[in-house]
Amino acid sequence: MAIVLDKSHRWRVLAAHAFLIALVALVIFPFLMILSISLRPGNFAAGSLIPETLSFEHWKLALGMSYTAPDGRLVKPDFPVLLWLWNSVKVASLTALVTLTLSTTAAYAFARMKFHGKRAALSALMLMQMFPAVLALVAIFAIFDRIGSVFPFFGIDSHASLLLAYSGGIALHVWTIKGYYDTIPVEIEEAAKVDGATPWQAFRLVLLPMAVPILMVVALLAFIGAIIEYPVASILLHEEAKLTLAVGSKLFLYDQKYLWGDFAAAAILSGLPITIVFILAQKWMISGLTAGGIKG
Amino acid sequence: MNLRLRPGPALLALAWGSLLVGALYVVAMVYAAGQTLLAATMLAITALALWVYSSARTYAWRYLFPGIAAALVFVVFPMVYTMAIGFTNYSSRNLLEFPRATQYFLDETFHGGDGASYAFTLHEDGREFRLRLEDADSGKAWVSGRLALASTAPLEVQLAPQDPAQAPLAEAAQLKTVIARQKNLQALTLRLPDNDNKLVMTGLRQFGAVQPLYRQNPDGSLVNQQTNAVLRPNMSSGFYETETGERLQPGFQVGVGFANYQRIFTDRAFREPFIRIFVWTVVFSALTVFFAAALGMFLAVLFNWDALRFKGLYRTLLFLPYAVPGFISILVFKGLFNNNFGEINLILDALFGIKPAWFSDPTLAKLMLLIVNVWLGYPYMMVICSGLIKAIPADLYEASAVAGAGPLTNFWRITLPLILKPLTPLLISAFAFNFNNFVLISLLTGGRPDFLDTSVPAGTTDLLVSYTYRIAFQDSGQQFGLAAAISTVIFAMVAAISLLQMRFAKVAKD
Numbered sequence: 034m035a036i037v038l039d040k041s042h043r044w045r046v047l048a049a050h051a052f053l054i055a056l057v058a059l060v061i062f063p064f065l066m067i068l069s070i071s072l073r074p075g076n077f078a079a080g081s082l083i084p085e086t087l088s089f090e091h092w093k094l095a096l097g098m099s100y101t102a103p104d105g106r107l108v109k110p111d112f113p114v115l116l117w118l119w120n121s122v123k124v125a126s127l128t129a130l131v132t133l134t135l136s137t138t139a140a141y142a143f144a145r146m147k148f149h150g151k152r153a154a155l156s157a158l159m160l161m162q163m164f165p166a167v168l169a170l171v172a173i174f175a176i177f178d179r180i181g182s183v184f185p186f187f188g189i190d191s192h193a194s195l196l197l198a199y200s201g202g203i204a205l206h207v208w209t210i211k212g213y214y215d216t217i218p219v220e221i222e223e224a225a226k227v228d229g230a231t232p233w234q235a236f237r238l239v240l241l242p243m244a245v246p247i248l249m250v251v252a253l254l255a256f257i258g259a260i261i262e263y264p265v266a267s268i269l270l271h272e273e274a275k276l277t278l279a280v281g282s283k284l285f286l287y288d289q290k291y292l293w294g295d296f297a298a299a300a301i302l303s304g305l306p307i308t309i310v311f312i313l314a315q316k317w318m319i320s321g322l323t324a325g326g327i328k329g
Numbered sequence: 330m331n332l333r334l335r336p337g338p339a340l341l342a343l344a345w346g347s348l349l350v351g352a353l354y355v356v357a358m359v360y361a362a363g364q365t366l367l368a369a370t371m372l373a374i375t376a377l378a379l380w381v382y383s384s385a386r387t388y389a390w391r392y393l394f395p396g397i398a399a400a401l402v403f404v405v406f407p408m409v410y411t412m413a414i415g416f417t418n419y420s421s422r423n424l425l426e427f428p429r430a431t432q433y434f435l436d437e438t439f440h441g442g443d444g445a446s447y448a449f450t451l452h453e454d455g456r457e458f459r460l461r462l463e464d465a466d467s468g469k470a471w472v473s474g475r476l477a478l479a480s481t482a483p484l485e486v487q488l489a490p491q492d493p494a495q496a497p498l499a500e501a502a503q504l505k506t507v508i509a510r511q512k513n514l515q516a517l518t519l520r521l522p523d524n525d526n527k528l529v530m531t532g533l534r535q536f537g538a539v540q541p542l543y544r545q546n547p548d549g550s551l552v553n554q555q556t557n558a559v560l561r562p563n564m565s566s567g568f569y570e571t572e573t574g575e576r577l578q579p580g581f582q583v584g585v586g587f588a589n590y591q592r593i594f595t596d597r598a599f600r601e602p603f604i605r606i607f608v609w610t611v612v613f614s615a616l617t618v619f620f621a622a623a624l625g626m627f628l629a630v631l632f633n634w635d636a637l638r639f640k641g642l643y644r645t646l647l648f649l650p651y652a653v654p655g656f657i658s659i660l661v662f663k664g665l666f667n668n669n670f671g672e673i674n675l676i677l678d679a680l681f682g683i684k685p686a687w688f689s690d691p692t693l694a695k696l697m698l699l700i701v702n703v704w705l706g707y708p709y710m711m712v713i714c715s716g717l718i719k720a721i722p723a724d725l726y727e728a729s730a731v732a733g734a735g736p737l738t739n740f741w742r743i744t745l746p747l748i749l750k751p752l753t754p755l756l757i758s759a760f761a762f763n764f765n766n767f768v769l770i771s772l773l774t775g776g777r778p779d780f781l782d783t784s785v786p787a788g789t790t791d792l793l794v795s796y797t798y799r800i801a802f803q804d805s806g807q808q809f810g811l812a813a814a815i816s817t818v819i820f821a822m823v824a825a826i827s828l829l830q831m832r833f834a835k836v837a838k839d
Binding site (some may be wrong): 046143257 | 358362364366388389390392393395396397399401404405406408410419636637639643645646647648649650653656657658660661662665672704736758761765767768771772797801809813819820824826827830
């Protein structure tokens with residue numbers, strides 16, 4: 034656009050930069066603060082943003098190592114942060130795998146087959162998405178309490194119960210994958226069928242390899258969704274060694290036992306990998322997000 | 330599956346057959362364990378699976394079945410079940426089902442005055458122990474095998490007559506050893522070879538015979554063998570009651586009709602906090618969406634401005650709150666806002682000499698929630714609005730520039746009207762999401778500070794969902810039935826919001 038740039042325009046650019054820099058400072062402040070706190074000695078120490086004395090005690094505790102305090106006491110980690118991280122990663126990976134399997138197959142039927150009640154089923158899936166699991170916590174607790182009295186492996190305080198509870202959350206993913214299948218020309222599969230492939234083979238050997246990008250997106254969304262899920266995990270898991278990060282992290286900040294510094298190190302240790310995964314995948318995510326997903 | 334290497338039909342039938350037998354075996358096990366409803370559900374799923382995977386007419390459903398079944402069992406069923414629980418008195422006082430509560434009473438025992446009792450001594454044997462019982466009248470004695478006495482799980486032990494030919498037992502252990510192992514000893518039930526008395530620890534030096542405390546009459550009432558009192562199950566209160574109406578723990582689950590709803594809507598002590606919490610829930614969601622959308626939209630408009638440099642850098646940094654897991658950011662803010670040690674108060678104290686009590690003053694707590702939630706939510710709005718603004722044809726702005734319009738006119742006359750229509754359904758979903766934003770409340774304030782004038786603990790910052798959670802799982806005696814009824818009310822509200830959302834989504838599409 035060839036528009037005359039007057040003086041007020043220059044001022045506006047400057048004002049915009051000033052505003053954005055101030056906003057960035059506000060947004061980044063908690064992150065820088067938490068980094069600084071994780072490197073300060075003690076759990077109550079106040080100080081400037083750049084710590085005067087560096088101490089790695091919180092990091093050692095977060096990594097599960099003990100350290101010797103200045104007064105000669107041996108301080109042991111209060112909470113098994115790495116174990117929680119492992120629990121979270123384990124549950125989330127399995128959830129991603131199960132969700133992917135269930136939603137790719139269902140989406141295939143929705144995209145390529147004719148059957149009775151297809152439109153109703155699709156709308157029902159969309160509607161399900163509106164009701165968060167947090168509204169059904171009482172029932173979820175009662176169901177797994179009951180299952181657990183017969184199969185302790187799937188009962189309260191088991192990771193299997195969490196996996197099962199998460200496995201039903203496929204509604205949004207079915208829609209996302211179906212949308213992608215719809216953009217792939219059906220002629221390729223039909224050609225395969227003419228050559229004698231069964232529908233299963235057309236799906237498994239022709240369509241799936243072409244849909245890998247969306248499968249990656251859905252797997253990542255399911256993975257992150259399970260990592261950050263808090264309500265269901267908080268009622269199904271109680272034993273300290275079984276907790277996921279989302280449930281365990283809050284134990285650091287009880288008024289009676291306030292481990293601010295230890296929390297800071299644990300938060301960076303566990304939050305950074307998830308954040309990096311999220312930012313790297315951001316490009317793909319945007320397309321998935323605009324389909325209506327909201328992060329919790 | 331490899332095209333050339335396909336399993337033969339016989340092998341396939343065998344695989345399906347064994348899967349089916351396995352499933353039926355599991356169902357039978359569940360049924361035997363007394364979980365009839367669970368067994369029926371599993372049987373129905375198995376039958377449905379069998380039909381879907383064997384009939385040619387249901388071919389499409391072979392692909393749909395696993396996903397739809399998982400969604401039905403773990404998403405839809407819990408919601409229906411929640412509504413059903415809302416009509417019961419399920420709570421920590423009425424936890425068990427009727428047969429299990431009855432069994433609890435029938436399993437209770439007492440040590441009758443006329444029951445036999447035996448002198449008991451404990452003897453160390455290596456690192457383990459042996460028990461010796463002696464009948465004071467006859468002088469007969471029995472000993473157990475070696476026991477570790479390390480667990481408190483119930484254990485039945487058969488004793489054998491003491492054989493004088495065997496190596497004698499060690500000296501009887503001192504009382505303090507017995508006291509140290511008391512918990513483990515109490516878990517034992519001893520049996521003697523010549524009668525069926527069950528012996529349990531009745532004193533530090535004594536084991537005695539016990540008998541069932543209750544006997545069941547054919548009409549279902551229970552008779553206390555000690556006092557001859559009669560207990561009758563009351564199917565409307567969910568308790569076994571004595572003739573004088575005294576209720577005995579544990580209670581059991583019964584249907585109570587609309588009692589929970591009656592409590593929510595007509596009980597004054599309950600209705601007042603409920604309405605206050607509902608109003609705050611709506612205000613919180615609306616303000617969050619408004620501020621997050623306003624900030625996000627403003628940033629999106631800025632980033633659409635050609636004259637601005639470093640847009641990529643700004644955008645990446647401002648996107649960060651969205652990329653960091655929510656539970657971590659929320660807890661970080663919980664620490665930063667801490668009244669005494671929080672960095673935010675340290676800074677405010679240094680600059681202005683004030684230390685706001687973010688967690689104990691209701692207004693400030695609400696303000697804090699809004700600040701944190703806008704911080705968490707604006708990047709999503711920014712991304713969405715950027716996408717929508719990109720879709721606006723550039724010649725509209727060129728035309729307005731020719732007409733001499735400024736940026737404000739551009740925004741109010743072109744940008745906002747054009748993006749508002751597709752944005753509305755997204756704003757409504759964001760509203761619905763924050764309406765149920767349990768994670769934020771639970772991790773940041775836990776609903777506190779509490780109202781001081783309510784019968785059930787309720788917080789000034791509680792949303793309806795977090796309030797429900799507190800009633801069900803925290804400080805109100807696990808009133809699952811009541812919580813489920815409130816959940817059902819929230820279901821209805823969410824359904825209404827969803828209807829609105831779908832209507833606007835349809836408008837946006839047309």
